[in-house]
Amino acid sequence: xxxxxxxxxxxxxxxxxxxxxxxxYDTSESDYxxxxxxxxxSRQMILVIRQEAYKQQNATENRFSVNFQKAAKSFSLKISxxxxxxxAMYFCAYLLGxxxxxxxxxxxxxxxxxx
Amino acid sequence: EAGVxxxxxxxxxxKRQSVAFWCNPISGHATLYWxxxxxxxxxxxxxxxxxxxxxxxSQLPKDRFSAERLKGVDSTLKIQPAKLEDSAVYLCASxxxxxxxxxxxxxxxxx
Numbered sequence: 304x305x306x307x308x309x310x311x312x313x314x315x316x317x318x319x320x321x322x323x324x325x326x327x328y329d330t331s332e333s334d335y336x337x338x339x340x341x342x343x344x345s346r347q348m349i350l351v352i353r354q355e356a357y358k359q360q361n362a363t364e365n366r367f368s369v370n371f372q373k374a375a376k377s378f379s380l381k382i383s384x385x386x387x388x389x390x391a392m393y394f395c396a397y398l399l400g401x402x403x404x405x406x407x408x409x410x411x412x413x414x415x416x417x418x
Numbered sequence: 419e420a421g422v423x424x425x426x427x428x429x430x431x432x433k434r435q436s437v438a439f440w441c442n443p444i445s446g447h448a449t450l451y452w453x454x455x456x457x458x459x460x461x462x463x464x465x466x467x468x469x470x471x472x473x474x475x476s477q478l479p480k481d482r483f484s485a486e487r488l489k490g491v492d493s494t495l496k497i498q499p500a501k502l503e504d505s506a507v508y509l510c511a512s513x514x515x516x517x518x519x520x521x522x523x524x525x526x527x528x529x
Contacts, residue, residue: 307460313500316494336516346507346509346522346523346525347520347521347522347523348461348509348511348520351519353516358478367439367491379474394460395458398439398516400516402473403450403466403473403474404451404466404516404518405463405466405474405511406451406461406463406518408460408461408462409459409460410458410459411458411459411460
């Protein structure tokens with residue numbers, strides 16, 4: 304069974320600095336998708352970034368980028384130039400795709416941004 | 419484009435009572451999901467619909483939870499009777515492809 308592990312329950316970063324959130328996963332599949340979601344206090348899950356396992360190039364979305372290490376089954380999120388609005392719970396998630404489009408989430412990392 | 423709508427936003431009930439949650443997905447999205455998010459955990463899929471058919475309900479506690487999507491559009495999730503451990507946020511999501519779009523969730527408290 305696929306599992307997702309986030310080993311950092313909480314992280315803190317100074318405004319304008321860079322922070323990296325860690326995620327590891329376990330799967331025997333070769334083709335899958337990985338995501339980082341942001342969940343602010345409003346509870347709405349917001350997609351931050353997505354990575355297809357068949358792509359070697361790391362995904363980037365403005366200040367957000369990932370370090371995808373397929374062999375190590377590692378998928379970390381780097382937030383550059385952190386802003387106060389980045390403060391939220393961040394979830395790493397795995398999706399196999401196909402008929403069952405089920406997302407499997409990690410336990411989350413609570414990110415605080417200090418002014 | 420309107421997002422995924424859910425109601426109510428909050429619900430407080432006594433244990434053994436019944437409760438129902440409603441979800442209206444993004445127009446045109448064939449796939450609809452219900453997730454349960456217990457405090458301190460990531461969301462867990464309860465049930466997935468493709469149009470009005472069930473694709474995956476392997477983690478739905480079928481003795482007390484039920485869900486339907488009769489016309490392949492909006493959906494209702496019901497709990498009857500509720501237990502204390504059902505206290506959680508219930509998230510609805512919809513998708514056309516790989517990306518899932520989430521609603522604001524319903525926070526359920528069972529006393």
